[in-house]
Amino acid sequence: MKPLAVSDHTLVTALGCGREATLEALRASRSGLARRDFETAAIGTWIGEVAGIADTALAPEFAAFDCRNNRLAELGLRTDGFAAGVRRAAARYGASRVGVFLGTSTSGILQSELAYRRRDPTTGALPADLHYAETHDIYSVSRYVRAALGLRGPAHVVSTACSSSAKVFAAAARMIDLGVVDAAVVGGVDSLCMTTLYGFKSLELVSPDICRPWDAQRSGLSIGEAAAFALVERDPERVCGWLLGAGESSDAHHMSSPHPEGAGAAAAMLGALATAGLQPGDVDYLNLHGTGTPGNDAAEDRAVCAVFGAALPCSSTKGHTGHTLGAAGGVEASIVMLALQHGLMPAGLNVQQPDPALRANYLAEVHARALHVVASNSFGFGGSNACLIFGAAR
Amino acid sequence: MLGIGVIGPGLPDWAGGQVLLRDLASWQRLATVVPLPSRLPPTERRRAGSVVKASVVVADEAVAAAGADAAQLATVFTSSTGDPVNCHLLCEALAAPQRMVSPTRFTNSVHNAAAGYWHIATQSRQPSTSLAAFDASFAAGLLEAAVQCLSAGQPVLLVACDVPYPEPLHALRPVADVFAVALVLAPPAAVGRLLRLDVLGDAAVTACTDAALDEIRRTIPAARALPLLQALARSDADSIVLEGPPGMALRLHVGAST
Numbered sequence: 195m196k197p198l199a200v201s202d203h204t205l206v207t208a209l210g211c212g213r214e215a216t217l218e219a220l221r222a223s224r225s226g227l228a229r230r231d232f233e234t235a236a237i238g239t240w241i242g243e244v245a246g247i248a249d250t251a252l253a254p255e256f257a258a259f260d261c262r263n264n265r266l267a268e269l270g271l272r273t274d275g276f277a278a279g280v281r282r283a284a285a286r287y288g289a290s291r292v293g294v295f296l297g298t299s300t301s302g303i304l305q306s307e308l309a310y311r312r313r314d315p316t317t318g319a320l321p322a323d324l325h326y327a328e329t330h331d332i333y334s335v336s337r338y339v340r341a342a343l344g345l346r347g348p349a350h351v352v353s354t355a356c357s358s359s360a361k362v363f364a365a366a367a368r369m370i371d372l373g374v375v376d377a378a379v380v381g382g383v384d385s386l387c388m389t390t391l392y393g394f395k396s397l398e399l400v401s402p403d404i405c406r407p408w409d410a411q412r413s414g415l416s417i418g419e420a421a422a423f424a425l426v427e428r429d430p431e432r433v434c435g436w437l438l439g440a441g442e443s444s445d446a447h448h449m450s451s452p453h454p455e456g457a458g459a460a461a462a463m464l465g466a467l468a469t470a471g472l473q474p475g476d477v478d479y480l481n482l483h484g485t486g487t488p489g490n491d492a493a494e495d496r497a498v499c500a501v502f503g504a505a506l507p508c509s510s511t512k513g514h515t516g517h518t519l520g521a522a523g524g525v526e527a528s529i530v531m532l533a534l535q536h537g538l539m540p541a542g543l544n545v546q547q548p549d550p551a552l553r554a555n556y557l558a559e560v561h562a563r564a565l566h567v568v569a570s571n572s573f574g575f576g577g578s579n580a581c582l583i584f585g586a587a588r
Numbered sequence: 589m590l591g592i593g594v595i596g597p598g599l600p601d602w603a604g605g606q607v608l609l610r611d612l613a614s615w616q617r618l619a620t621v622v623p624l625p626s627r628l629p630p631t632e633r634r635r636a637g638s639v640v641k642a643s644v645v646v647a648d649e650a651v652a653a654a655g656a657d658a659a660q661l662a663t664v665f666t667s668s669t670g671d672p673v674n675c676h677l678l679c680e681a682l683a684a685p686q687r688m689v690s691p692t693r694f695t696n697s698v699h700n701a702a703a704g705y706w707h708i709a710t711q712s713r714q715p716s717t718s719l720a721a722f723d724a725s726f727a728a729g730l731l732e733a734a735v736q737c738l739s740a741g742q743p744v745l746l747v748a749c750d751v752p753y754p755e756p757l758h759a760l761r762p763v764a765d766v767f768a769v770a771l772v773l774a775p776p777a778a779v780g781r782l783l784r785l786d787v788l789g790d791a792a793v794t795a796c797t798d799a800a801l802d803e804i805r806r807t808i809p810a811a812r813a814l815p816l817l818q819a820l821a822r823s824d825a826d827s828i829v830l831e832g833p834p835g836m837a838l839r840l841h842v843g844a845s846t
Contacts, residue, residue, distance in 0.1 A: 235687075290836065292673055297697065303675075306757070312685035319756050326760035332670060332699055332720040337833070346835040348787060350666075350721040350728040353699030361717055365732060368739040374731070374787055388682040392824040393694030440716035450695045461713055574693060577717065578706025 195469045197585065198367045198437040201430035203381075204274035204530040205422040206266065207515040208242030212273045217532050220540045223243075223560050227404055227416050227516050233304075235391045237366045240404045242516025243386060244416025245270070256342060261302035263385040264338045270383065270421030271342065280343050280379055280425055287376040287427075294340040294349040295365045297358025297382035298520070299520030299574075301351070302329035304387035304584060335383045347375050349481040353520065355574030356483070357442075358382055360421065360523025360582055364440035366426050377427035381524035385419045386452035390519060397450060405486035405517070408542055410549040415485045418516020422524030424531075432530035435531045436585040438567065439472065441465025445577025452490055452573060456497025459483075459571065462579035463501040466569060470583045474502045477583065478563070479539045481526045481570040482554075484510020485517050494571065495552040513543030522574035527582055530568040534586045537564045589781045590743065591654025592820060593646035593770040596620055596811060597804055601649055609814075609821035612798045621768040627709045635692075636705065637671035642768035643702035643749040644709065658710035661745045661772070662736060665703040666719040667730025668809040669763055671696060672753035695760035702749065723749070726769070726812040726840040727830040733773050734785050743774040746827060748810040764807035769817065781820060782843030791837040794828040816840055 202531065204212055208226025219226065227240045250269045252260050271277040284292050309324040327335055335369065336351045352358045359382020366378035394400045394417060401414035406492040426437065443465060445458035466473060480502065483494055491510075498508060511529050518525050533539060539561040548556065569583045592602045598618045599605035608615035625644035627687050633641075643665065651658045674696050681689050698704070700718035707716055715736075721728035726748045733746035749768035753761055777784060794815040796802035805814040812831050819826040823845040830838045 203710070283617060290787075303679075306675075306679050307682050310679040313683075313756060319759060324760065326757065327722060330670070331722060332759070333668065333722045335721065340833065346789070348731060348836060349833050350719045350725075350732065352717055352719055353670075354703070354716070354718050355698045355700060365717070365735075372735055372737060388687070389678055389689075389694070389697060392682060392687050392689045393678075393691075393697065395693055396689045396691040442717070444703075444713050446707045446711045446713050446718045448708070449701070449704050450691075458713055465715075511646045555846070574700070575698045576700040576718075577707060578700055578704070578718075 195367060195439060196371055198370060198426050199430040199433045200435045200437060200531060201301055201425050201427050201432055202276060202279040203424040203434055203528045203531050204270060204276040205420060205525050206270045206273055207420040207518065207525055208244060208418050209514055213532060217536060220538060221560060223541045223543060225543050226515050232386045232391060236390055237391055237395050238402050239400050239417040241386065242416060244419050246464060258325040258328040259338045261305040263302040263335055263383055264420060266385045266421045267335050267339055267383045270423050276423050277343060282521065283377045283425060283427055284345060288343035289344055290346040291376040292345045293338045293347040293366060293369055293375040293378035294345055295352065295362040295378055295380050296336045296339060297352045297520045297523060298335050298384050299353060299355050299358060300387050300389050301332045303389055305329040307388045312360050339379060339403050354518050354578035355576055356522050357572040357574040357578040358520040358523060358581040360572035360580035361442060363437055363527060363582055364442055367437055367440060370428050377425060379423060380426055381423035383421040384518055384520035399487050401486060404544050405482035405512055406544040407486040407491055408510055408549055408552055409545045410547045412486045412488060412491060413488050416516040418518040418524045420515060420518035420521040422521055423527045424527060433587040435534050435587055437582065438585045439466040439470025439583035441469060441581045443579045447577055450575050452493040454493055456493040458577055458579045459494055459573055460500050461498035462581040466581040466583045472567065477502065477506060477567050477569050478565045479533060479568045480506055480508040481530050482508050482510040483571040483573045486512060491552065495554050498554045504553045505555055507539050507555050507557050509540055509542035511540050523580060524569045530570045530584055534565050534568055534584060538562050567573055583585055589771055589783050590774050591650040591772040593649030594817060595642055595646055596767040597765050606821040609818050612801065617800050622766055628705060631769060632705065637674050637696065638700045638751040638766055639667060639671045639749050640705050642766050643747045644706055646768040646770040647706055647745060649746045650770035650772050656743055656772050659712045660714065661712060661743055662714040663703060663716040663734040663745045664729050664736060666725045666748045667750055668722050669719055669753065670699045671701060671752045672751060672757060676754045676757055721833060722810050724832045725809045727832045731838060737773045737775060740797040741775050743772055746771045746773060748813060750808050750810040767811040768807040769810060769813045781845055784841040786839040788837045788839050790835055791829045793831045793837060
């Protein structure tokens with residue numbers, strides 16, 4: 195594929211708001227996870243909650259969109275001047291030439307979860323203040339971002355569970371390459387809700403401990419929330435990094451467990467290398483999906499070693515942010531862009547005893563090193579796999 | 589465009605549906621019947637939600653009509669509703685004091701559940717995406733599928749499906765009935781109907797030629813495909829406009845059948 199310029203990016207996670215706060219936490223190997231409850235969900239786990247969502251009010255004309263997920267999106271748009279950059283791009287290309295392609299897994303479902311506690315005792319009706327289309331509906335975050343930024347181009351939400359916001363980069367690259375749009379806002383927004391907390395718990399995938407990807411005693415994931423945005427464009431005024439390749443595949447194996455040999459994951463990584471026209475040895479660092487569940491990490495390790503060998507430095511940043519689900523691909527795209535810009539490979543946090551069964555070169559410490567090409571893996575339920583390859587600004 | 593599958597109110601499949609859409613005098617609005625998809629293993633066949641069943645049924649009809657190998661097809665699934673029965677039951681369980689969530693219900697709550705079951709059943713490791721764009725979900729899916737098809741130079745299976753919400757969500761998002769449509773798109777070649785897509789600004793959306801059929805178009809997101817299906821049911825060339833998000837519509841030029 196033709197390299198696609200990433201002209202701006204930002205992220206809001208449990209590490210804080212924006213590139214500087216994230217970079218500082220990555221350099222210090224600081225986790226944003228905390229052992230706490232969310233809302234009324236006391237399930238005894240660590241979560242990556244974003245500070246400041248409650249204080250982020252939407253503009254009055256967007257009152258119907260008010261929910262945790264869209265507030266988180268709004269917080270992201272305000273961070274690092276991201277919205278202002280998009281408006282400049284829209285002024286240059288025309289608002290109808292800028293697309294909005296965002297990933298989410300649960301959108302604003304929390305709004306309905308809360309409303310279901312307030313159903314009319316006689317009729318069962320939901321309260322009149324639940325604005326389904328603007329909050330719960332799976333498209334609501336792209337609808338909100340498109341309207342808030344005054345964009346008029348094509349828009350959709352990709353919802354393929356935890357690969358969602360990696361796949362939007364591939365979608366935008368195709369649209370720009372074929373001339374459907376000149377620029378696109380991509381990324382993902384996913385917020386804490388009852389569905390994912392109790393749902394992952396029901397599958398026994400939530401760790402009672404802080405998540406420990408690649409640790410011998412790892413016992414599951416820590417759920418986080420995040421907003422991550424990137425602006426990709428045909429004719430940028432500045433470049434943060436380049437999307438060089440994108441690989442997508444399906445496991446065709448199981449709805450909630452990865453293929454044990456990581457066959458689908460390997461196909462996504464090979465696809466990303468092929469579209470980038472790169473060899474495995476050209477990649478300097480890989481940000482793993484690395485959720486910290488025993489099965490996920492084992493399958494990913496096999497896939498990574500099969501494609502790249504066991505020498506490639508890699509780590510999961512889920513120990514910093516938690517697993518931000520539908521936002522994870524966007525968050526980790528932003529993290530690897532920071533890695534490229536600032537020459538660092540983040541540590542994989544919380545490893546007490548490396549799993550001897552895993553062979554990949556997993557980084558327990560943060561390393562400073564000039565990076566030229568980095569990759570990021572994102573895999574989801576339904577067997578949905580994506581791998582993105584980014585190159586340094588040149 | 590190489591193959592079509594459909595089910596909807598009074599439309600049992602494309603084989604029968606195209607005749608009815610050509611001559612609406614013999615079409616009657618009847619509740620959609622969702623057949624059990626033989627593609628799925630017996631255990632999943634009955635347990636799966638309507639959105640999975642209907643998606644798989646129309647996908648199979650389109651793939652068979654195209655003479656394509658399902659295991660080699662990339663897919664674009666698009667749906668506004670996902671599986672709203674599953675969603676309702678999850679919300680209900682989470683509002684109850686004990687908050688007992690079944691693992692299967694949570695697994696099936698992902699928007700890409702239909703895509704996941706399809707790829708497992710067909711053993712296709714090809715790329716797959718699952719989209720939503722509210723009432724413009726069909727147009728968004730068609731645009732994405734066409735773009736993927738031209739980018740990769742490979743056939744792509746598009747599946748659009750929406751199903752009604754149970755109460756109390758139905759009152760907030762009324763979807764009239766089940767509608768599912770699948771198209772196998774391939775790069776322009778000697779065979780198949782030619783489709784050309786243009787992204788427009790504001791433009792008047794094409795309505796169905798019949799008021800009762802247009803009622804279906806307006807009340808089920810996936811049925812926004814009906815004007816395209818009417819054009820495909822006829823053999824002459826046509827031009828129609830599909831609903832996109834505000835300020836953006838999708839013009840479709842449908843070539844004459846060859």
